[in-house]
Amino acid sequence: MSKEDDFADFRDQMKKLKNEKKNKSHRDQDDVNDVIERVKSEMMPIITAFVDSDRTLEMQSNTSRAIYISYANSRIFGLWVSATSMDSINIDAVYDSVSTRIYSGGFTKREIKAKVKNVLLDWYCIII
Numbered sequence: 295m296s297k298e299d300d301f302a303d304f305r306d307q308m309k310k311l312k313n314e315k316k317n318k319s320h321r322d323q324d325d326v327n328d329v330i331e332r333v334k335s336e337m338m339p340i341i342t343a344f345v346d347s348d349r350t351l352e353m354q355s356n357t358s359r360a361i362y363i364s365y366a367n368s369r370i371f372g373l374w375v376s377a378t379s380m381d382s383i384n385i386d387a388v389y390d391s392v393s394t395r396i397y398s399g400g401f402t403k404r405e406i407k408a409k410v411k412n413v414l415l416d417w418y419c420i421i422i
Contacts, residue, residue, distance in 0.1 A: 329377040329401070330359060333385070336403050337361070337373065337410050344414045363414075365421045373410065387413045389420075 334356075341361060345351045354362040354370065361373045372388035385397040385406065397409040 325379070326377055327358070329380055329383065330375050332401065333375050333377065333383055333406060334361070336406050337375075337385075340407055340410050340414070341373070344411075344418075348418075369421050371414075371417050373413075385409065387417070389417055 338361075341353070341363065345353050345363060350366045352364050352367065354364045356362075359375055363371045363373075365371070370389075374386040374388060374393070375383070376386075377383045381400045383397065383399060383401060383406075384395060386393045387396050388394075394413075396413045397406055399405070
C-alpha cells in the first residue's frame with residue numbers, strides 16, 4: 295500500500311463528516327425559519343389590527359425576520375424576530391435607532407401577543 299492509499303479512507307471520512315455537517319446546518323436553518331414564521335404568524339393579526347385602526351399608520355415591509363410600520367410616512371418602528379429553536383425566541387422593537395428586547399423565551403402565544411400589543415401601544419403614545 296502506498297501513502298496515497300493510507301490516506302484515501304481518511305479523506306473519505308473527512309468528506310463525509312463535512313457533508314453531514316453541511317446538511318445539518320441546512321436542516322437547522324430551515325427549523326429556525328419555521329420558528330420565525332410561526333412567531334410572525336402570531337404577531338401579524340395584532341399588527342394588522344393596529345395598522346388598520348389609524349389611517350396614518352402603514353405597514354412598510356414584512357421581511358423574513360422583521361416587520362416595519364410607519365406613522366405618517368416619517369416615523370418608522372420595527373419588530374425583529376430571531377430564534378435558535380422553539381425554546382429560544384427573541385423579539386426586539388426598534389425605534390429611533392434604539393433596539394429594545396420585548397420578549398425572550400419559548401413559544402408562548404399569549405405572552406408574545408401581549409408583548410407585541412403593549413409595545414405597539416407604547417410606541418403609539420409616543421408618536422401621537
